[in-house]
Amino acid sequence: MPTPTASTGSTQPEPTPASPRSQNDLWMEKAKAHLLQNYKQQPITLVRGKGTRLWDADGKEYLDLLGGIATCALGHCHPEVVAAAKAQLDTLWHVSNVYYSEPSIDLAAQLTALSGLPRAFFCNSGAEANEALIKLSRKVMKDRGSPERFEIITFENSFHGRTLATVTATGQPKYQKGFEPLPAGFVHVPYGDLEAVRKAVGPSTAAILVEPIQGEGGVRVAPPGFLKALRELCDERGMLLLVDEVQTGIGRTGKPFAFQHDGILPDAISLAKALGNGLPIGAMLCSEETSKSLTSGTHGSTFGGNLVSATAANVVLRYIRDPQMLREVQEKGEYFISRGRELQARLPTIIKDVRGRGLLMGIELNQDAAPVIARCREQGLLVNSAGEKTVRFAPAYIVTREELDEGLRILERVLTPA
Numbered sequence: 001m002p003t004p005t006a007s008t009g010s011t012q013p014e015p016t017p018a019s020p021r022s023q024n025d026l027w028m029e030k031a032k033a034h035l036l037q038n039y040k041q042q043p044i045t046l047v048r049g050k051g052t053r054l055w056d057a058d059g060k061e062y063l064d065l066l067g068g069i070a071t072c073a074l075g076h077c078h079p080e081v082v083a084a085a086k087a088q089l090d091t092l093w094h095v096s097n098v099y100y101s102e103p104s105i106d107l108a109a110q111l112t113a114l115s116g117l118p119r120a121f122f123c124n125s126g127a128e129a130n131e132a133l134i135k136l137s138r139k140v141m142k143d144r145g146s147p148e149r150f151e152i153i154t155f156e157n158s159f160h161g162r163t164l165a166t167v168t169a170t171g172q173p174k175y176q177k178g179f180e181p182l183p184a185g186f187v188h189v190p191y192g193d194l195e196a197v198r199k200a201v202g203p204s205t206a207a208i209l210v211e212p213i214q215g216e217g218g219v220r221v222a223p224p225g226f227l228k229a230l231r232e233l234c235d236e237r238g239m240l241l242l243v244d245e246v247q248t249g250i251g252r253t254g255k256p257f258a259f260q261h262d263g264i265l266p267d268a269i270s271l272a273k274a275l276g277n278g279l280p281i282g283a284m285l286c287s288e289e290t291s292k293s294l295t296s297g298t299h300g301s302t303f304g305g306n307l308v309s310a311t312a313a314n315v316v317l318r319y320i321r322d323p324q325m326l327r328e329v330q331e332k333g334e335y336f337i338s339r340g341r342e343l344q345a346r347l348p349t350i351i352k353d354v355r356g357r358g359l360l361m362g363i364e365l366n367q368d369a370a371p372v373i374a375r376c377r378e379q380g381l382l383v384n385s386a387g388e389k390t391v392r393f394a395p396a397y398i399v400t401r402e403e404l405d406e407g408l409r410i411l412e413r414v415l416t417p418a
């Protein structure tokens with residue numbers, strides 16, 4: 001196990017017996033000295049994981065119901081993903097998109113078959129996948145002879161990423177503050193408000209970009225029928241429907257993609273988080289018609305389609321194709337929501353709402369979530385916040401009902417007034 005040292009060396013610091021400092025504290029000190037201080041990080045360094053369990057540098061064990069923020073779909077160090085990635089590491093890592101590579105071709109075939117969107121583009125993150133959606137919609141309108149249509153309608157409280165364009169698409173001013181001037185072409189309307197969307201559509205509108213569930217925004221599920229109404233509106237007005245499935249895709253909600261609950265087909269979607277089981281990979285999937293706008297040379301990514309990430313993703317998708325696996329995700333999510341509502345009934349003044357779909361769940365409190373999350377961590381449960389007051393749960397799909405109960409027990413202990 002490596003231990004932090006004061007500078008770049010790799011030798012173990014000798015903790016003097018007089019000051020038995022924890023390894024977590026030593027790492028935190030080094031982190032504070034060298035890392036950009038752009039995150040509010042929990043004061044532990046995680047060193048090992050297996051399934052839904054994690055261990056920190058001092059050997060403390062945690063139940064992980066955050067799953068790397070909805071990334072580790074099959075759990076930490078899933079044996080099949082590890083074996084496939086290791087074999088690929090021994091064979092070939094990366095060749096760039098100057099050449100074809102087998103894992104990304106297989107992955108494209110799997111994703112397009114599962115989604116009904118016949119073309120795949122690979123990148124490295126959710127923000128990059130959304131950038132591809134934004135560029136796609138602008139280029140499609142140019143190619144259709146409507147260069148004046150460049151605006152994208154997105155939603156208040158949404159989250160689409162941290163690049164300049166995606167942070168502008170994001171409907172939360174706190175993420176944009178200080179980075180002006182922001183790129184033109186984004187309009188925000190209240191989530192779930194169809195009338196507001198209709199009013200926002202004008203001669204310059206190219207597309208609507210929507211999350212089926214606002215994840216970072218507080219685990220808010222779109223009202224029933226909303227996505228379908230957006231699809232109809234887009235068809236009526238010749239706009240593209242872009243669905244951000246970065247957090248909801250790859251089985252998270254009990255279907256391969258969350259839009260499939262609504263019986264619609266978007267023009268294009270973005271993917272990332274759970275796709276590589278924790279290895280970085282993003283993707284954009286789109287229709288045949290729109291795909292024709294991104295011709296040779298119009299878009300690209302050096303690392304896109306990396307062989308190791310794509311290999312891991314191929315294993316994840318093999319599991320996602322299993323209807324039993326998806327049914328389990330849905331049923332375990334329903335189980336959590338019903339147990340969460342029982343907890344709410346016991347703590348009615350403390351818990352405001354319990355919501356979610358599949359294994360993306362939120363418990364909204366009547367107070368700031370941050371101190372609650374810190375106390376949960378002290379008690380061995382890892383979760384985080386979505387919005388100010390919502391505790392987010394996005395565990396691996398292999399989580400058991402017993403583990404969900406264990407997490408809720410810890411939360412109850414933390415929330416129950418002394």
Ligand SMILES: *Cc1c(COP(=O)(O)O)cnc(C)c1O
Pocket residue numbers: 124125126127128130159160161162211215216244245246247272273
């Ligand atoms: C996490 C997230 C993103 C950004 O993904 P990155 O990989 O951090 O760039 C975009 N959209 C949604 C819905 C997300 O949850």
